[in-house]
Amino acid sequence: MAVGTLVLLRHGESVWNAENLFTGWVDVPLSEKGVAEAKRGGALMREANLLPEVVHTSLLRRAISTANIALDAADRHWIPVRRDWRLNERHYGALQGKNKKQTLEEFGEEQFMLWRRSYDTPPPPIEPGTEFSQDADPRYADLGPDLPLTECLLDVVKRMVPYWESEIVPDLRAGRTVLVAAHGNSLRALIKHLDGISDEAIAGLNVPTGIPLRYDLDEDLKPVTAGGTYLDPDAAADAIKAVANQGR
Numbered sequence: 001m002a003v004g005t006l007v008l009l010r011h012g013e014s015v016w017n018a019e020n021l022f023t024g025w026v027d028v029p030l031s032e033k034g035v036a037e038a039k040r041g042g043a044l045m046r047e048a049n050l051l052p053e054v055v056h057t058s059l060l061r062r063a064i065s066t067a068n069i070a071l072d073a074a075d076r077h078w079i080p081v082r083r084d085w086r087l088n089e090r091h092y093g094a095l096q097g098k099n100k101k102q103t104l105e106e107f108g109e110e111q112f113m114l115w116r117r118s119y120d121t122p123p124p125p126i127e128p129g130t131e132f133s134q135d136a137d138p139r140y141a142d143l144g145p146d147l148p149l150t151e152c153l154l155d156v157v158k159r160m161v162p163y164w165e166s167e168i169v170p171d172l173r174a175g176r177t178v179l180v181a182a183h184g185n186s187l188r189a190l191i192k193h194l195d196g197i198s199d200e201a202i203a204g205l206n207v208p209t210g211i212p213l214r215y216d217l218d219e220d221l222k223p224v225t226a227g228g229t230y231l232d233p234d235a236a237a238d239a240i241k242a243v244a245n246q247g248r
């Protein structure tokens with residue numbers, strides 16, 4: 001029997017997703033298509049009668065805007081919201097702002113995929129004080145020396161799982177339907193934890209933009225259905241392929 005309901009939502013397409021640029025912690029807005037995806041994500045939740053009672057987002061506007069737009073479409077714009085840097089996208093280091101196709105051509109398939117999808121190889125660190133670094137960003141002032149200059153997926157798991165346990169699990173245990181509006185790689189980290197996916201197999205998992213993924217969880221907070229259920233499975237399957245092929 002399910003005791004908790006969790007809805008995972010990767011933000012709608014951002015302007016940098018549309019331009020095929022590594023984004024990470026750079027705070028870019030949604031594209032027009034991304035706004036439409038967020039609206040449709042909310043409509044899908046409403047149609048499925050999957051109505052969040054609390055929302056957790058990252059500190060990045062593409063996730064914040066997606067949550068606002070989707071919840072408005074679902075008539076749940078009024079629910080409590082929690083924001084935390086630990087739901088941010090993986091910090092993409094010195095790759096932030098670089099074009100994915102050009103990076104693939106310059107460094108080759110193996111290095112490109114190592115940076116994008118290996119579990120424990122971070123990209124080169126970003127230089128503090130440069131255009132796409134976050135060292136002067138007030139929203140991260142409390143992080144001090146812990147501010148990442150690059151991250152691999154393992155680093156994201158190490159910050160995401162404590163947030164899951166201390167902030168999201170109590171909401172689920174209280175019987176709330178929880179929406180997490182976040183990012184491709186921060187959600188991959190959470191899905192890896194929830195579904196117990198190996199360090200190797202997680203390389204093959206991609207998350208589409210703007211399509212809610214429903215997880216019913218048992219009393220041990222394990223998924224009743226492995227991998228959860230996308231509210232629009234056909235659209236999700238096509239979009240997952242597109243994410244996997246980015247850069248090509």
Ligand code: DG2
Pocket residue numbers: 010014017021022023024025089092116182183184185243246
């Ligand atoms: C993308 C993920 O993150 O890119 O940072 O470029 O979900 O915030 O758009 P998001 C980025 P890939 O790891 O899929 O290349």
